[in-house]
Amino acid sequence: MGEILLNLLFVAGLWLAVEYCLKRETAQSLDDASLIPFADDPEVARRVELATGKVVKAVTPEEARPGYVNLDM
Template structure:
């Protein structure tokens, strides 16, 4: 019985912690955060935009600077 009570308290504590952390987030900021994994690849960002209709703020990947691409250690 004690284990059940501790498990319930753990779940309630976790739920309250998540609620507290997300208290000041808006729907727009959560939507933007869900699209972050696609932002570094423009081709994937384009496909996600076509599939979902949501705009992905894609950034171009950094190009290697001359002399920095083939370093051997």
């Protein structure tokens, strides 16, 4: 009985913590956050825009300047 009560308290505490963390977020900010993984690849960003109709704020990859080399780490 005590273990069930502790589990219920844990679940309620977790739910309250998530609600507290997300209370200042708007639907627009959450939508923008869901598109962040596609922002660094312009081709994938274009396909996501075509599939969802949502605008992905894609960034273009940095080009290597003369005399410098971009290292992939």
